[in-house]
Amino acid sequence: MNKQILTYSAARKFQVCHKAYHNRYLENLVPLEQDDALFLGSIIHECLEVWYKKKATGAEINRLIDEAYSLRDSAERQKRDWHLARAMMKGYCSHYDQEQFEVIETELDFRVPIINPRTGRPSQSFELMGKVDGLVRLGGEYFILEHKTAALITGDYIEKLPMDFQVNLYAIALGRERQIPIAGVIYNVIQKSKIRQRQGETEDQFELRRQDLIRKSKTGKTSAKRQIPESDETFQKRLESVYEAPGMYARETLYLSKADMDRTEQELWEITQEILSSRRRKHWSQNTDSCFRYYAPCMYFPLCRAHDNPNIKENLYTKRPPHSELSVSESRIF
Ligand code: SF4
Structure with missing residues (x-):
């Protein structure tokens, strides 16, 4: 039997709100208007990939940014992000001209079993799939390289990183897929100028x-x-x-403990069980505390507020396969 694919984003969405998970991963709904902040993040990821993989020149990186924002002469938001992406990458490449670590690989796909921590046996229903920004070697040990763009690099932001469910999950997955011990993660954060x-x-x-x-x-x-x-x-x-200032960049190297990994593995397993339970009961509860997280409405707020009104669904949303950046049959992704 084909197993369903679970990704970090899907697991996270389910944790935040079961209804949001249902809308995105079972109904395949996304707002008609794209979230530009996410688009900028993905362009920066692409640029960092070519920078680390091919040691691309500034001109090559600019070409990539120019192509991504091809409507910048007529779309104000595109123009703004085009400026930002160019300045960010120019500053970044100069700031990190020499690296302490050796890049082993970038953009690594993984697809691994999800293990029941109690029995040690793989889930019959789910597999974990995703993509890691980079794998590097530092001081003879392997680390995950994780790129992030942040509105502000604060002490709080850095403080919370060890609790990051995503990197713990990726460390487990990559270690399992490559059969190598992952010592920790190097967070590579670039601030977005306002x-x-x-x-x-x-x-x-x-x-x-x-x-x-x-x-x-x-x-x-x-x-x-x-x-x-x-x-x-x-x-x-x-x-x-602005991007000449060292404060616009942050690097944080964290070692992952066995306790962190065990906790993450347990959490992942629990999520799979809860998804199965929600599906069996055909009930996706709404976590209304999450409707305005990060001071912005959830992308499904208009729909939830209108009690799933079909007109709102049709006028404000479109269907997009989940995780289209991952090359798997869409119908199998949950
Ligand atoms: S608007 Fe609120 S209840 Fe609705 S999906 Fe989003 S977080 Fe959940």
Whole structure:
């Protein structure tokens, strides 16, 4: 019997909200509007792959970014992320021109059994599948290389990393697939700058501001000039200077303990059992505490709020096979 595929993302979504898991992995629903933050993250991952795999030049990396944001001249959001991706990668390649570790492989696929920790026997229903950003050797030991783009690199962010379910899971999976001991993980974090290209003022906006300044001025005059839009070249240089600061990058090497691995293996097994139970009962509970995690609504909020109204489903969502980046038969992925 073919086993169902479980990925980290699917397991995580189920942990967060069973209903969200059902919408994404059984109904295959995604919002019609793509999450641009996720797209930027995936472009940076692609760039890092070619940087580490082929030691691509700056021009090659820029070409890749240019192709990804081919609509940047007409789409404002594309233009913004295009600038950001170029500056991030230029800064990164200069900051990490020399590495301490040896890159063994990048973008490693794995497909391994999920083991029942109590009996030591593989699940009859699920297999674990995924992709690891990189495998490197440092001081004679193997480490997973995990790239992340973050809105802000804070102490809290670094502090929480050892609890990261994903890397523990990937360490177990890769160790099982390659039959090698994974000592730990190297987190490679790049911060996303929040600075924006100055848009300048229209004649009307300038006139309003000028009148306001005159009203507030004791002399009844102002020397204010109309703000001119910032050119692409000037903005790119300003962004590049942001990425010259070492604080925009963070590297954290963590050793994974057997206790972490055992806990993760147990957790994974429990998730598979709970998914099977939900499917048997045809019940996918809603975790309403998660509807606004990270101060943004869940992608299924409009649908849940409308009690799964078919019109909302049709107008705001489309169907996309889950995990299309992983090359398996879509119908078998859960
Ligand atoms: S909106 Fe809330 S209840 Fe609905 S799927 Fe998202 S997290 Fe779950």
